[in-house]
Amino acid sequence: MFKTVLRRGTAAAILTLGLGGAAMAAECIAPANPGGGWDFTCRSIGKIMFDIGAVDAPIQVTNMAGGGGGLAFSHVVNERNDDADLIVAASSATATRLAQNAYGGATSDQVRFLGAIGADPGVIVVANDSPHQSLTDLIDAIKADPSSVTFAGGSAAGGFDHLKVLMALGRAGFDDVRAVKYIGVDGGADAITQTIGGFTQAMTGDISEVVGFLKSGDVRVLASFTEERIPGFEDIPTAKEQGIDVVAVNWRGLYVPKGISDDDYQKWSDALAQVGASDAWAEQMAANGLAPFNRVGDDFQAYVDGVIGEIQTLSREIGVIQ
Amino acid sequence: MSDRIFGLIMICVAAGYIATATQIQTGFISDPVGPKTFPYIVGCVVILCSIMILIKPDTEPEWPALMTFGRLLIAVVVLAGYAMTLRPLGFLLPTAVAAGVISYQISPRAGPAAITGVGLSVGLFVIFKYVLGLGLFAVPREWLG
Amino acid sequence: METLSLLADGFAVALTPNTLFLAVVGCFLGTIIGALPGLGPSNGVALLIPLAFSLGLGATESLVLMTSVYYGAMYGGRISSILLNIPGDEPALMTTLDGYPMAKQGRAGDALVLSGVASFVGAFLATIGLMLLAPMLARVAFLFGPAEYFALYMLAFCTLGGIASNNQAKAAIAACIGLGIAMIGLDNSTGLPRFTFGELHLMDGVDFLVAIVGLFAVTEVFVFIESHGRSSAIGVTLGKITIPFRDIGRSMVSMLRSTVVGFVAGILPGAGASLGSFLAYMSEKSLVRDNHFGKGDPRGVAAPEAGNNAAAGGALVPMLTLGVPGSGTTAVLLALLLTLNITPGPLLFTERPEVVWGLMASLLIANFVLLVMNVPMVKIFVKILTVPPWVLLPMVTMISFVGIFSLSGSTFDLLLMIGFGVLGFFFRKLDVPTVPIILGILLGNDMEDSLRRAMTISDGDPTYLFSSWIAIVLWVAAVLGFVAPMFLRGVLKKPQAVTD
Numbered sequence: 001m002f003k004t005v006l007r008r009g010t011a012a013a014i015l016t017l018g019l020g021g022a023a024m025a026a027e028c029i030a031p032a033n034p035g036g037g038w039d040f041t042c043r044s045i046g047k048i049m050f051d052i053g054a055v056d057a058p059i060q061v062t063n064m065a066g067g068g069g070g071l072a073f074s075h076v077v078n079e080r081n082d083d084a085d086l087i088v089a090a091s092s093a094t095a096t097r098l099a100q101n102a103y104g105g106a107t108s109d110q111v112r113f114l115g116a117i118g119a120d121p122g123v124i125v126v127a128n129d130s131p132h133q134s135l136t137d138l139i140d141a142i143k144a145d146p147s148s149v150t151f152a153g154g155s156a157a158g159g160f161d162h163l164k165v166l167m168a169l170g171r172a173g174f175d176d177v178r179a180v181k182y183i184g185v186d187g188g189a190d191a192i193t194q195t196i197g198g199f200t201q202a203m204t205g206d207i208s209e210v211v212g213f214l215k216s217g218d219v220r221v222l223a224s225f226t227e228e229r230i231p232g233f234e235d236i237p238t239a240k241e242q243g244i245d246v247v248a249v250n251w252r253g254l255y256v257p258k259g260i261s262d263d264d265y266q267k268w269s270d271a272l273a274q275v276g277a278s279d280a281w282a283e284q285m286a287a288n289g290l291a292p293f294n295r296v297g298d299d300f301q302a303y304v305d306g307v308i309g310e311i312q313t314l315s316r317e318i319g320v321i322q
Numbered sequence: 323m324s325d326r327i328f329g330l331i332m333i334c335v336a337a338g339y340i341a342t343a344t345q346i347q348t349g350f351i352s353d354p355v356g357p358k359t360f361p362y363i364v365g366c367v368v369i370l371c372s373i374m375i376l377i378k379p380d381t382e383p384e385w386p387a388l389m390t391f392g393r394l395l396i397a398v399v400v401l402a403g404y405a406m407t408l409r410p411l412g413f414l415l416p417t418a419v420a421a422g423v424i425s426y427q428i429s430p431r432a433g434p435a436a437i438t439g440v441g442l443s444v445g446l447f448v449i450f451k452y453v454l455g456l457g458l459f460a461v462p463r464e465w466l467g
Numbered sequence: 468m469e470t471l472s473l474l475a476d477g478f479a480v481a482l483t484p485n486t487l488f489l490a491v492v493g494c495f496l497g498t499i500i501g502a503l504p505g506l507g508p509s510n511g512v513a514l515l516i517p518l519a520f521s522l523g524l525g526a527t528e529s530l531v532l533m534t535s536v537y538y539g540a541m542y543g544g545r546i547s548s549i550l551l552n553i554p555g556d557e558p559a560l561m562t563t564l565d566g567y568p569m570a571k572q573g574r575a576g577d578a579l580v581l582s583g584v585a586s587f588v589g590a591f592l593a594t595i596g597l598m599l600l601a602p603m604l605a606r607v608a609f610l611f612g613p614a615e616y617f618a619l620y621m622l623a624f625c626t627l628g629g630i631a632s633n634n635q636a637k638a639a640i641a642a643c644i645g646l647g648i649a650m651i652g653l654d655n656s657t658g659l660p661r662f663t664f665g666e667l668h669l670m671d672g673v674d675f676l677v678a679i680v681g682l683f684a685v686t687e688v689f690v691f692i693e694s695h696g697r698s699s700a701i702g703v704t705l706g707k708i709t710i711p712f713r714d715i716g717r718s719m720v721s722m723l724r725s726t727v728v729g730f731v732a733g734i735l736p737g738a739g740a741s742l743g744s745f746l747a748y749m750s751e752k753s754l755v756r757d758n759h760f761g762k763g764d765p766r767g768v769a770a771p772e773a774g775n776n777a778a779a780g781g782a783l784v785p786m787l788t789l790g791v792p793g794s795g796t797t798a799v800l801l802a803l804l805l806t807l808n809i810t811p812g813p814l815l816f817t818e819r820p821e822v823v824w825g826l827m828a829s830l831l832i833a834n835f836v837l838l839v840m841n842v843p844m845v846k847i848f849v850k851i852l853t854v855p856p857w858v859l860l861p862m863v864t865m866i867s868f869v870g871i872f873s874l875s876g877s878t879f880d881l882l883l884m885i886g887f888g889v890l891g892f893f894f895r896k897l898d899v900p901t902v903p904i905i906l907g908i909l910l911g912n913d914m915e916d917s918l919r920r921a922m923t924i925s926d927g928d929p930t931y932l933f934s935s936w937i938a939i940v941l942w943v944a945a946v947l948g949f950v951a952p953m954f955l956r957g958v959l960k961k962p963q964a965v966t967d
Contacts, residue, residue, distance in 0.1 A: 040805060068653070071667065102658070104667060150924045156658035183353075183613075183920040184655060189790040190736065199612030199924060212790065212812020287810070328897050332640055339647055339662075347659045353919045354927030357654045357661060360915040361647065368643045371636040380634055383896045386693045397692055398889060401685070401864070405881035408872060421861035427692045429857035438858050446865055450873070458869070 026085040027060045028254075031072030031094075037120070037206075038089035039063065040288070041252045045089075045117070045272070048280045054271035059087075068156075069094055070103040077110045082259035087114065087268060092250040095304055096160045099311035100321050112260070113304045114268055115296030116253030117276035118285050120206035122164045122225035123236070127196050128218055135223035135242045138202060139172045146179035152191035152200035154209070156184040158320040161191075161204045164225060164248045167314065171244050177319065192219065206250050207233065208289040225249065230291050251293050253300065269297040325379030329372040336368035397427055412461040413450075418443035470598060477824030481832060486531045489524075490829065493532045494836045497539020498844070502546040502555045504684045504867045512536055512799040526807045526822065531829040533803055537796055538590055538833045541740070541779045542841060545582045545772055546848050550575055551863060553683040557675055558740040558775035560905055561748040563683070565760060565767030572763055575849050576708035581765055582772040583841040584715055587834060588722045589773035593730045593780025594830045602816050605788035607734050613920035614932045618941035619735070620914035623742060626749045626948035627903050637899045645907015646914070648673050655916050656923075668879045675908045677871055677880050681887025682894075682901045684867040689892040691860050708846055711765070718769035721751045729774030733781020739794040740778040741909050747774025753951065780830070787811045787823065 028042035039061070046059030064072040072088060080086055090113070098108045124135055132138040142149050153161030162182050169180060183200065185191050188209030195203040196218050203210070203219075207230060213219045214233075223239040224230050225248040239246050256268055273296045275281050285292070295303050315321045343361035386394070404420035422439025426432065451458050512533055524532065544559030549566035562582060569578040596604075611619075627638050651662040652672030663669040725747035732743035751770040752760045760767040783800075785791040790811045792798035804811055809822050816823050851859065871880055891901055918932075925931030933939055 043805075065671065068658075070670070074667070147926050156653070157656055158658055181923055181926075183923050184658075185916075185920070187791075193608050193736070193785075193789055193791055194612060197609035197612055212810060212814050216813035218813060324897060328899075342662055346654075346661050348657070353656055353923040355919040355922045357657055357659065360918070361650050361661070364643045364646045364650070368640055368647075371639045371643070374636040375634070375640075380637075380898060383898065385896065390693050393692055394689055394892070397689065398885060401868075401885050401888075402882060404868065405878055405885060408868065408881070409876075409878060413869075417865055421865050424688065424692075424861040424864055425857045428695070428860055429855070431857075434857060438861055442858070442862055442865055446862070446869065450869055458873075 026055060026057065026087065027062055029062050029064050029072050029076070029086065029088045031069035031089065032063065032065045037091055037093075037208075037250070037252060038069070041089035041091070041254070042087075044281075044284050045254070045275055048275045048278055048284070049271050051280060052274060052278050054274045068097055068102060070097065070106070073103050073106050073111070076255075076257050077106060081257045083257055084260045084264040087254045087256055090116075090253050090255045092160050092248075092307070093155065094255075095307050096163065096311055099308040100158065100315050108304060108308055109258075111255045111258050112265060113301045114254040114256050114265070115272045115276075115300040116251035117272060117281065117294055117296065118290035119249035119251040119293035120208045120289065121230050121291050122161075122248040122250065123205060123207050123210060124165070124168070124222045124239075125192065125195065125203040125205065125210050125214075125219045126201065126222055127198065128220055130201065130220065132202070132222065134237070135168070135239055135244060136172075138222060139169060139174065139244070142169065142180065143172075143174050146174075146176065147181060149202060150181040150183060150200040151202050151204050152183050152185055152194045153204040154185065154188040154191050157182060158315070159184065160248075160250065163311070163314065163320075164246070165204050167246045167248065168223075168225075168239060168244050170317075171246055195219070206289075207291075211289045226291060230289070232286060233289070249291065249293060251295075252290065253295075265297075272296050323379075324383055324385070325375050329375040329379070332372040332375075333369055336365040336372070339368075340365035393427055397424060400424065410462060413447050413458045414443050414460050417446065473820060473824045474598065474827060476821065477826075477828035480527050480821060480825040481531055481828035486528055486829070487832065487836075489528055489532045490535045490832050490836050491840070493535025494539040494542075494833060494840055497536035497541075498543035498546070498837070498841070500536070501540030501543025501559075502848075503870055504547055504553045504555055504680050504863065512540075512796060512803070526809070527825045527829075529803065529807060530822075530826050531832065533800060534826065534829045535833040535836065537800065538776075538779065538830065538837060540796075541590070541776050542583065542586045542837050544775075545586065546579065547863075549578045549582065549768070550848065550851055551684075551859075552687055553863065553867075554679055557679060557905065557909060558744050558778070559771075560679065560741065560902060561744045561771035561775075562768060564748065564771075564902070565762070565764050568761070568763030569765070569768060570852070574711075574763070575852060576845055577711040577714060577765070578768050579845040579848060580708070580710055580842055581714050581718065582768050583838065583845065585718065585722050585725075585769035585772040586776045586841075587838040588719075589726045589729055589776035589778075590780055590837075591831075591834050592723075592726045593733070593777040594827065594834060596730055597780050597783055597830070598827050601784050601788055604734050604784045605813070607731075608736055608785050608789060608791065610935075610937060611735055612935075613917040613924065614934060615937045615941065616735075616917040617914065617921055617932060618938045618945065619742075620910050620917065622941050622945040622948060623745060623906065623910060624914075625945040626746075626753075627906070634898065637897070638903050641894070641899050641901065642903035642907045645678075645904040645909075646911040647907075648678070648904070649908050649911020650915070655912060656919050666879075668877060672912070673883065673908060674880065675905060677884045678887050678908050679905055680867045680871055681884035682891035682904060684863055685885060685888025686891030686895060686901075688860050688864050689888060690895065691856060693892075708849065710842070714765040714769075718766045721755060721766040721770045722773040724754070725751060725770040725773040726777040729777030730781040732774075733778030734784045736782075736785045736789075736791040739782060740775045740796075741906070743778025743781070744771035744775035745906060747771055747777075749948070753948070783826075783830075787815055787826075788813060 028046045030039040030042040032038045042061045046061055049055045050058045064075065076088055097103055126132050132141060151165050155161040165182065166177050166180060185194060188205040191203045191205055192210060192213055194200045207224065210219060210221065214221060221236045223242060224236050225239050225246050227247055229238055230236060254272060256265060276294050340362060343358050346357050348356060400420055400423045404416050407416040418439040421442040422435050425438040426435035447458065447460060541558065544555035545562045545566065547553045547555040548559045548562040549570050552563050552567040554560045554563055566578045566582065624642055627642050651669050653670055654661050660670060728747045728750055729743035732746055733740060748767065748771045751766055752758065755766055758764050758766060782794050782797045786797040786801055792801045801811060809819060868881060871884055894901055921931055933942060
């Protein structure tokens with residue numbers, strides 16, 4: 001029952017926002033409202049693709065918010081499985097939700113992952129007047145008294161921002177996940193506001209969400225969850241340097257419908273690779289604090305499968321899923 | 323009397339709401355309040371207020387005649403039909419029919435109602451599609467190939 | 468002085484024939500979009516973003532166009548509220564309470580002019596406030612944590628008591644219905660669904676626009692079919708349209724106070740324009756003596772309009788300085804800025820002054836264009852009431868359907884909207900106010916989330932809710948707002964019975 005209703009509704013959504021008329025242009029679905037990471041992916045990648053001539057017509061961006069990306073996912077799987085003119089924004093959050101079976105039974109093999117050409121490194125941030133000077137400081141404080149620290153993040157409990165904290169604590173030998181206090185608020189900027197206001201002691205998010213506040217001196221970044229220090233932010237130590245071996249980046253990428261031909265898939269991955277190599281994209285990355293991350297085509301599909309497996313194991317370990 | 327019925331219905335709705343709330347899944351990590359508390363509070367406040375209404379109802383409202391209820395029912399059915407056909411049949415036809423029927427319900431003259439229906443259908447389509455740029459389809463999408 | 472020279476630079480960027488033309492177009496389109504039930508400011512701005520790009524507009528031009536549409540829609544929402552008792556968008560909700568009774572008395576023109584002036588006062592002063600104080604006001608957001616927000620929402624609900632109904636129990640039930648509906652969907656804290664019955668369409672909850680259009684527009688159609696329009700404003704003989712200087716003068720104090728209330732509500736990312744207009748209306752209702760709010764008091768029109776337009780300006784403070792959008796509309800504006808490669812945040816004012824001051828200048832331009840455009844346009848708008856009802860009502864219905872359909876494209880939402888229409892019809896018969904339902908849907912999730920976040924932070928210690936002076940002040944106001952009407956009603960009972 002719900003599938004028919006869903007199908008009716010989502011297909012109709014395409015009618016909206018001026019897309020009905022322009023059937024020729026390719027479309028990028030951002031499975032969220034304007035302003036977020038997915039929206040950014042569609043808009044900037046779509047724009048650059050056209051600017052550098054990788055596609056012939058400007059790419060239309062459709063926002064299809066719902067079910068944390070689930071609505072767009074089922075729409076693609078059920079309605080447009082062979083639409084070669086469609087790309088959909090994805091990120092680590094997509095993988096996390098697929099791993100945790102949060103898309104109503106949908107699985108990652110129902111679409112083809114195209115590639116990611118940038119990644120937003122995960123960070124742990126505290127207000128400038130916080131007593132905690134390093135990630136190990138913060139973790140020691142939690143070990144001593146778990147209720148003394150509340151984390152704020154932009155995802156719901158069990159989401160990617162929350163998992164990053166739990167992973168870090170797990171590596172540091174603290175396993176009582178239920179004792180870790182986390183509040184999910186509406187996006188990274190909100191989380192950081194609460195942290196600067198002193199209502200929460202630390203914020204978990206992505207570097208792009210904190211760049212402005214970092215430059216203005218309102219916050220300090222305790223650690224980035226990257227292999228190497230982030231280009232442009234060399235004074236931020238990685239978690240790894242501090243003995244906490246967690247790498248968690250929020251990659252920004254795309255998937256396409258499963259049913260398109262290999263030629264079309266190749267066409268899109270070439271276009272994406274071109275964007276990844278362009279100067280315009282390099283500028284966008286620098287402006288938004290994205291770190292280089294280049295995996296396009298089958299290599300990326302394998303990477304996503306691996307990540308989903310990892311998150312599944314982790315989520316099961318900490319009890320997010322049964 | 324009406325208020326008493328309303329109060330009873332609201333008590334039933336609230337009870338059903340609370341019963342549904344007991345079935346809410348609790349996450350693996352629950353906050354001290356949890357996902358059920360707030361629905362419980364809301365349900366209980368409704369029950370309390372409904373009891374107050376049962377005890378002290380307002381004066382009886384003026385209900386329409388049975389005939390009028392019939393006309394209202396027709397309007398609801400037509401609107402529901404409109405909602406269901408807007409997508410499969412395109413904009414023009416369902417809009418003309420629905421607007422015409424609503425117009426007839428208000429002023430039972432067939433001629434002006436029909437003109438209203440067709441006029442609104444075409445006029446609104448032009449405005450929505452070409453001035454505001456909404457992606458509407460005039461006719462079923464299959465016809466467009 | 469520095470501010471002035473910066474603003475002059477802003478005007479130099481924003482005030483060209485080209486941008487002025489865009490401002491006029493934007494204001495006009497925005498007013499229309501705002502007036503159409505179902506299409507609100509956020510959708511208006513969202514619909515027009517592609518337009519800005521297809522026209523190849525630069526950053527300043529795009530900003531001017533968008534802010535004009537944004538403010539235009541805030542202005543426009545009042546039109547259908549006053550003329551048809553159907554709020555064009557959620558911040559215009561409160562304007563129905565006194566605007567429509569005024570129209571029924573044949574004073575639709577007065578109400579429209581007055582609300583236009585009030586909108587201007589609210590928006591203009593808010594823009595000035597934004598210019599002078601934005602970087603400083605940004606700090607206000609840091610003072611509001613979950614406990615303070617919860618107290619603020621409690622204040623809103625506690626003052627609901629006497630709204631548009633004489634029965635507080637019914638108002639409370641209505642608010643609870645709204646809150647109950649707000650619980651539908653994915654729970655923000657756990658990410659698990661509640662009350663969705665496996666229906667994917669309910670995962671994101673019930674859109675308040677569906678509820679507004681259902682409870683107001685669709686209900687209005689039913690009421691009309693029942694009564695043949697005996698009790699509506701349509702067909703009422705209209706007086707000559709003049710500028711109601713007396714009403715404007717009498718409402719000036721209300722406008723100014725409401726501007727402050729609205730602006731403060733706008734600055735708080737968790738409150739926004741709807742709460743701004745609501746609090747403005749409720750505070751005026753309690754402050755103005757011998758008022759007849761709810762029965763066509765001009766001050767009841769001026770207050771919410773000044774409030775919601777001031778809130779719209781205020782909402783730009785957290786959006787520009789923190790990157791936190793306080794409302795759906797500012798979220799879309801934020802998206803626009805990001806696409807233009809402008810990242811709002813604490814450094815925007817120092818790093819990109821030309822953008823900020825260009826924006827301020829375009830806001831001022833939009834304000835003046837709207838004022839100049841709106842007063843003469845009133846003459847055209849009131850003509851709506853001379854359209855025969857058997858044309859007007861089907862038209863309103865169809866516009867509502869297309870408005871809702873174009874947002875979600877969902878048949879499910881349309882059916883839900885009809886359901887709300889039926890509910891609204893019975894509620895109106897039973898004298899159950901519908902405004903609290905909308906308020907419940909709008910604020911329910913935020914209210915619950917703030918309570919749960921507060922309790923997470925404090926490990927379930929309820930005293931945390933009263934741990935700051937801001938929270939305490941809000942709680943005191945909430946208790947007063949709840950208790951005062953009960954006593955006042957007792958005191959005022961006799962004189963009221965006489966005037967009735």
